Each structure stands twice: as structure tokens, then as C-alpha cells.
Amino acid sequence: MSGLIRHLLSLDDLTTEEITLLIKAAINYKNKMGKDISYKAQGKILGMIFEKPSTRTRISFESAMIKLGGGVCFMTSQSLQLSRGEPICDTARVLSGYLDCLVIRTYAQSIVEEMAKRSSIPIINGLTDLYHPCQAISDVMTVVENFGDDLSKIKIAWIGDGNNVCNSWIQIASKLGFELHIATPCGYEPRHDILENAMKEAKAPIIVCNDPLLAAQGASVINTDVWLSMGEENKEEKKEAFKHFQVNNMLVALAKNDCIVLHCLPAHRGEEITDDVIEGENSRIWEQAENKMYTHMAIIEWLMGL
Ligand code: CP
Ligand code: NVA
Secondary structure (H helix, E strand, O other), X not given: OOOOOOOEOOHHXXXXXXXXXXXXXXXXXXXXXXXXXXXXXXXXXXXXXXXXXXXXXXXXXHHHHHHXXXXXXXXXXXXXXXXXXXXXXXXXXXXXXXXXXXXXXXXXXXXHHHHHHHOOOOEEXXXXXXXXXXXXXXXXXXXXXXXXXXXXXXXEEEEOOOOXXXXXXXXXXXXXXXXXXXXXXXXXXXXXXXXHHHHHHOOXXXXXXXXXXXXXXXXXXXXXXXXXXXXXXXXXXXXXXXXXXXXXHHHHHHOOOOOEEEEOOOOOEOOOEOHHHHOOOOEOHHHHHHHXXXXXXXXXXXXXXX
């Protein structure tokens, strides 16, 4: 891809083939761990601007870049002149001269879009209020590890909020052609335009309902996320609407015997998911978290054209 700068702002930036190749490359990196990994990123620098906290995305991107032989420069927006009003367009132009790729975690999707427009290096969305594309790719990697790469026969359930992670799951379901059943409380469904766009391309149904039991029935994957996302900490009353949307043993019993349970973490044990499900035999949550690093190695390699 030399000469052409690509960004990963949402899964709409990738074709089906590209997502499939990234997942294969990530699995390949996982299989090679501890053996020879060439230092493809030697001399390159990955910048990271995070306006929200992060354990997994930050450290897995940092580890991924270091394992590839490159360096990392972590910034909070508070530590940059952005916090004193320097425009995004100027920041983007200046950082493009120092860095080879930039991961941004922020609030509005328009911020990563503006940054991409003004940068001459690839921009990666490390989570916005609207999307979490890298998360969905590594989550699907975990599904592929467990069920193989033909996802056309399996049912995947999303139980909980129609949030940023859910939106990225909608986009990846549409691109890869698997059945996605989303159950949210009334009023917390995913955005209509995101669903509508995804459904135009989808090769398998994407169904939204308000019944978690229906969504979980016969599912091979049960996926969930927090009820209150970052930035919603003051919306405690929202939790009331979600009290029947907990992933517990009763819900998991409705799914297939060999179903796997996913949660992007951080989890609020006892709210959206119970302790015994997190620690239970169907849980693949720890593998899912680890897989973020291999996915990020594949994403860095691809976007930087290494
Ligand atoms: N899953 C995820 O993105 O976790 P962090 O918020 O810790 O990065
Ligand atoms: N929906 C969650 C995901 C965290 C990784 C949030 O935005 O806080």
C-alpha cells in the first residue's frame, strides 16, 4: 500500500478481505510468539493520544509496537497544547512529521476523522463514543480461534447496551456475514443509521430485539459490555433499564453447550456479567484480552505498510 495512506476509523474503512487477512495475520503472530518475529517496525514510532483511561488498548498497542521492534510515544490530551486550544489540524500536521502512525482514544468520532483528514500518517481509532473497531477485530479473532473461519453457520448474541463496541460488531457482522442478534433495553438500541448501512451489505441477518433470552437462545457466542460506558459515569439511573440484561448462568444455559462468552473488559462483575460466568468454562474473556495485542501487531503492520 505504499503511497496511499489508509486509516482505521471505523470498520467501514476495511473490506471483507482486509478484515479476514488481519485476523489471519493476528493468529499467525499468536502462533509465532516466542519464536522469531522480525523487527519490521525498527526505527518507526507509534504515537498514542488517549483522552480516556485504558488498560488493554494502550498496553497491547505499546507491546505490539515494541515486539515489532518500534518505539512508542504516549500522550494524554492534557499534556499537549490541544488542552490550551491548539487546533486539531495543526496538531495533526506537526505530529505527522514526528510519528509513523497514531492511535487516538477520544470522545467524538469527528475528532479522529478531523485528525485523519489533516494527517499524512495513518490514524487508528482506539475507541470513540461511536466505535471501537480494533476491539471488534480482535473479538472476532477469538471467535475464529474457537469455531474456525467459516462464521456463516453460527449465531452471535450481543446482550446489553447498543454502544460503541456494539456498533463495531454490527459493522463487522455485515462485512463478514455472520448472524448477529442484539438484545438491548428499549431506548438503548444501536443507532438506526449504523444498522441501516450495515444491513444494506449484510449477507446474514442482523436482528435487534429487547429480549435477552431470545437473543441468547442457541447462540454460539454471547458477548456483552458495561452498562455505562466511559463518559456516562453520571447516568446511574440508566442501570435500572438493564437489570434483566445480565449475562449469568441462566442466560448462558440457553445458548449452545459449546458457546463462548466474551466481554471486552473492563467488567463490572455482578452488573452486566456475573463472577461465575467470567470465571466459568465457557468464558474466553482472558484469551480475548490477550488477542488484542496480536491483532494490533497485524493492524500496525498493515497500516504502516511494513
Ligand atoms: N477493551 C478495552 O478497550 O479496554 P481498555 O479500556 O482497558 O483499553
Ligand atoms: N463501551 C465501553 C468499552 C470500553 C472498552 C466504553 O466505551 O467505556
